[in-house]
Amino acid sequence: MSGETLVQQHPMTSQSDSVLSNPFDADSFDAAVMSTYGRFPLALERGAGCRVWDTEGREYLDFVAGIATCTLGHAHPVMVEAVTRQIQKLHHVSNLYYIPEQGELAKWIVEHSCADRVFFCNSGAEANEAAIKLARKYAHTVLEIEQPIILTAHSSFHGRTLATITATAQPKYQKNFNPLVPGFHYVPYNDIAAVETAISELDEGDYRVAAILIEPLQGEGGVRPGDVNYFQKLRQICDETGVLLIFDEVQVGMGRSGKLWGYEHLGVEPDIFTSAKGLGGGIPIGAMMCKKFCDVFQPGEHASTFGGNPFACGVALAVCQTLEKENILENVQHRGEQLRTGLRAIAAKYPHHITEVRGWGLIDGMELKADTELTAADVVKAAIHQGLLLVPAGAKVVRFVPPLIVTEKEVDTALQIVDKAMAAVTA
């Protein structure tokens, strides 16, 4: 994507524009910043609610929300107030001391989930690393497994550290980074027989399955919801064998699914789960929650310098309290229904190009037919031309993850733009 020209035909501007005429100097940016990302040729500089503006003053409806992160949208008064208050009071002290905001946030999470206790870090990958370490220590000290194995699912996404790319069962994230971390094994998603086979076949000598790390709904892997029967069977297997059930709720958690946690859609509770993206409303924070097995780590066995600092926790607590106070989950449910209904109507107009619309709440995907040339990136680019930000989830799925405060009118506008974008890419 990087380096391509994106000719703007934006409804907000009279003349069409290309990024090349943009005063933002992408060349000098690229000369100084490492080329780890394929960027769309846009430079964003301001936001309010579900809208963002680029350096040219063009307005976009934001259905990306910093990749399922800006829970309350941009420049929400609650966040402005919380950020300002906390930076003026105290922002960082380290975990050498008690941090009241950290305790308050942990209490909120414990009261609003199946968790008994929380560990704080700064990102989703780190939260999953913490869960992997906890599972391994549990395996060694409680299950007495010398060589514990963690099962993860094909098309999963768990982060970009070495352990979490190993957990991520997608070759494109692992290529050229071997040797990977030992102790992971992959199974197809939503396939219970594969889990049963793996657990029995991997039980050999010092080796045994100790944990299953899985997303209740696969986000990056194409917005694929978990199957209720599959997850209930997983829970049953874990109860019978002592294998830990770990849910990666980094993307689907914190209200995005229309329930606070993705597992609430599946009628089961995990032993451990992780959160990050939406938790701080866009301020970096990650968390690992555990039920029962909270005393596995002893002081000094796991840590994070920034993790749980007053700033991140103060802001995240304000986000959590606002979700609750303003009954935002109800909005997520209604806007999600509206979005999927509208997308299905669009899908019906393009039966040769769209196969399915699926999702929970405000994490939704529109899958394109495998046998056409059309990619999710093509649709995303066409939508950007029309003033709507979207993000692919894999090559063939267009993902919709707006701020959870999105209005009925904004969803309508987004649907109109998707319709126009589909018309443009199929013309």
Ligand SMILES: *Cc1c(COP(=O)(O)O)cnc(C)c1O
């Ligand atoms: C984004 C994501 C991660 C990684 O989070 P980072 O904050 O980028 O490290 C892990 N798991 C899931 C399900 C995600 O969507």
